[in-house]
Amino acid sequence: MKVSEEGQGIGASLLPILEKLPFLSRCAKTRGWHYVIGWLHRLTGIWLVIAMTAHIYNLSPAPTAKMKIPALPIFAFFAWASSLAAGFHALNGGRLILYELFGNRNDAAMVRWTFGLSVAYAAMVGFLMIAKNQSASALFFWLTAFFAGVVTAYAVASRVWKTRHSAPWMLQRISGAFLLIAVPAYLLFLYLNPGVADHARAAVARMQDNVFTGIVFLALAAASLYHAGYGLFSVMADYVASRRARAGLTALILAFIAVLVFFTFRILSI
Amino acid sequence: MSKSYSLTLTIRRFDPDASRRWFQTYTLSTGPILRFVDLFRRINVEQDATLAWTSSCEHAQCGSCSVKVNGRPMLACELLVENAVNLFGTTKFRIEPVTVAPVVRDLVVDWEKAYERVHRAKPYLIEPKELPPGMTEHRISPGKIARYEEATRCINCFCCAEACLSSCRNFIGPNAAMAGIVRMMDIRETQKEERLDLLYSEEGIYRCHTSKACSHVCPKEIDVAHFIALAKEGAF
Ligand code: SF4
Numbered sequence: 001m002k003v004s005e006e007g008q009g010i011g012a013s014l015l016p017i018l019e020k021l022p023f024l025s026r027c028a029k030t031r032g033w034h035y036v037i038g039w040l041h042r043l044t045g046i047w048l049v050i051a052m053t054a055h056i057y058n059l060s061p062a063p064t065a066k067m068k069i070p071a072l073p074i075f076a077f078f079a080w081a082s083s084l085a086a087g088f089h090a091l092n093g094g095r096l097i098l099y100e101l102f103g104n105r106n107d108a109a110m111v112r113w114t115f116g117l118s119v120a121y122a123a124m125v126g127f128l129m130i131a132k133n134q135s136a137s138a139l140f141f142w143l144t145a146f147f148a149g150v151v152t153a154y155a156v157a158s159r160v161w162k163t164r165h166s167a168p169w170m171l172q173r174i175s176g177a178f179l180l181i182a183v184p185a186y187l188l189f190l191y192l193n194p195g196v197a198d199h200a201r202a203a204v205a206r207m208q209d210n211v212f213t214g215i216v217f218l219a220l221a222a223a224s225l226y227h228a229g230y231g232l233f234s235v236m237a238d239y240v241a242s243r244r245a246r247a248g249l250t251a252l253i254l255a256f257i258a259v260l261v262f263f264t265f266r267i268l269s270i
Numbered sequence: 271m272s273k274s275y276s277l278t279l280t281i282r283r284f285d286p287d288a289s290r291r292w293f294q295t296y297t298l299s300t301g302p303i304l305r306f307v308d309l310f311r312r313i314n315v316e317q318d319a320t321l322a323w324t325s326s327c328e329h330a331q332c333g334s335c336s337v338k339v340n341g342r343p344m345l346a347c348e349l350l351v352e353n354a355v356n357l358f359g360t361t362k363f364r365i366e367p368v369t370v371a372p373v374v375r376d377l378v379v380d381w382e383k384a385y386e387r388v389h390r391a392k393p394y395l396i397e398p399k400e401l402p403p404g405m406t407e408h409r410i411s412p413g414k415i416a417r418y419e420e421a422t423r424c425i426n427c428f429c430c431a432e433a434c435l436s437s438c439r440n441f442i443g444p445n446a447a448m449a450g451i452v453r454m455m456d457i458r459e460t461q462k463e464e465r466l467d468l469l470y471s472e473e474g475i476y477r478c479h480t481s482k483a484c485s486h487v488c489p490k491e492i493d494v495a496h497f498i499a500l501a502k503e504g505a506f
C-alpha cells in the first residue's frame with residue numbers, strides 16, 4: 001500500500017500556507033486536498049448566496065432607510081471577502097468543468113492557478129475599493145465581459161447538450177460557465193466607478209442606462225439565482241435521506257429563490 | 271535493531287445487546303511491521319477477547335477489514351504500524367467502523383447491506399454480445415482493455431464510499447457507479463440503457479462533486495473519480 005502519497009501530486013503542489021493550517025492538513029491526510037477544495041467550493045458557494053442576498057436586499061428599495069445595511073467598515077471587509085470567495089468559486093468551478101466535461105485530468109497545476117488567481121483577483125478588487133478613482137464605460141466593459149461569458153457558456157452548452165444529463169444539471173454547468181466570467185466582472189464593475197466605490201446602487205443604475213447593459217443585468221441575475229438555487233438543492237440532496245424532508249427543503253429553497261427574484265424585480269423597477 | 275512503538279488505540283465499541291456505544295483505549299508495544307489486524311488479534315489474545323472485528327483474506331483482496339483510522343478509511347490488513355505512524359505523524363490512533371453499513375458489533379459492519387448498492391449496479395454483463403461466428407471467445411484489443419483495466423482491480427472495500435464528500439446517504443456510491451461504468455466500457459455488453467438510467471439519476475453521478483476523495487483513499491490506487499467523470503462527459 002502506498003501511504004507516502006501526501007508528498008506527491010496535489011499535496012506537494014498546493015500553496016504551502018494551506019499545509020500549515022492544522023485542521024486543513026488533517027482533512028487532506030484523510031481525504032486528500034481535492035476533498036478540502038471540494039468543501040471550500042461548497043462553503044464559498046454558501047457564502048456567495050448570503051452575500052448575494054444581502055446585495056439584492058440592499059439594492060432594492062426598502063420601506064425605511066433604517067432597514068438598509070449600514071456602510072460600516074466591517075461590511076466593506078465582507079464585500080472584499082466576497083470577492084475572494086467569488087474569485088475562488090469561479091476559478092475552481094472552471095477547473096471542475098474542465099475536469100468533468102473536457103477531460104482535463106492533470107489538474108494539479110489548475111489548483112495552483114485557482115488559488116493564485118483568486119488571491120490576485122481579490123487584491124485587485126481591494127485596490128479598486130481603496131483607490132476609488134477609476135472609470136470605465138459601462139457599455140464597453142459589459143460588451144467585453146458579456147461576450148466572454150456567453151462564449152464560455154456556449155462552449156459548455158455545446159459539450160453537454162447532446163448528453164443524457166438532466167436539464168437542471170446541464171443548466172447548472174452552463175450558468176456556472178457564464179457566471180465564472182460575469183460575477184468577477186460584476187464585482188469589478190461595482191468598483192470601477194469614479195468616486196462611488198461604496199455605492200453599488202450607482203453602479204447598478206449605470207447598468208440600466210441602456211437596453212444592452214439592462215439585459216446583461218437581467219441575465220446575470222437570472223443565472224446567479226438559478227445557480228444558487230440548484231447549488232443549495234445539490235448540497236441538501238447529498239445529506240438529507242428522508243423523501244419528505246427533501247421535498248420540504250426543496251420547497252423552502254424554491255421559496256427563498258422566489259423572494260430573491262421578487263427583490264431583483266424591485267431593483268429593476270427603480 | 272528494529273524500531274518499536276508504544277501505540278495507543280482508541281477503538282469505538284458497540285454492544286448490540288445492551289445498545290451501548292463507547293470508546294475503549296488499549297496500549298500496545300509493537301514492532302514496525304505488524305499490521306493493524308495483527309494489533310486487533312493481539313488485543314484479543316492479551317487484553318480483551320470481546321473486541322470484535324472482521325477480516326478474511328488478509329491480503330487486501332476481499333475488502334472485509336475496512337475501518338476508519340484517524341478518520342481515514344483503510345484496510346486494516348495492509349496498514350503497517352510504521353506506515354501508519356509516518357502517515358499520521360502520531361502513535362495514537364482512533365479506530366472506528368465504516369459508516370456505509372450498519373454496525374453489527376464493534377468494528378464489524380453488515381457488509382451485505384453495503385453490497386446492496388453494488389448489486390443494484392449489476393457488476394456483470396447483463397446481455398453479452400453474441401460470439402462472432404466460429405469463435406469461442408470475444409477478442410478485445412489491449413488498447414481497449416487498457417482504458418478500464420485499472421477499474422477491474424476494485425475489491426469493493428467501500429473505502430471510497432466512506433470517504434466520499436457526498437456522504438453516500440443518497441448516492442449509490444463511487445464503487446457501485448464505477449462498476450456500472452466499467453461494464454459499459456466493455457465491448458461485450460449490449461445492455462446499456464438500464465445502467466445509464468441509474469447513472470443519470472439523482473442517486474447517480476449528480477451526487478458526485480469531483481472531490482476525488484475516492485481516488486485518494488482507494489487502496490488499489492484506482493482513479494475512481496476519473497471513471498465517474500467519463501460518465502459526466504457523456505462518454506457512453
Ligand atoms: S474503488 Fe478502491 S476504494 Fe473503492 S471499493 Fe474499489 S478498491 Fe475499494
Ligand code: SF4
Pocket residue numbers: 430433434435436443444477478479480481482483484485494495498
Ligand atoms: S469524486 Fe465524487 S465519488 Fe469520488 S469522493 Fe468525490 S464526490 Fe465522491
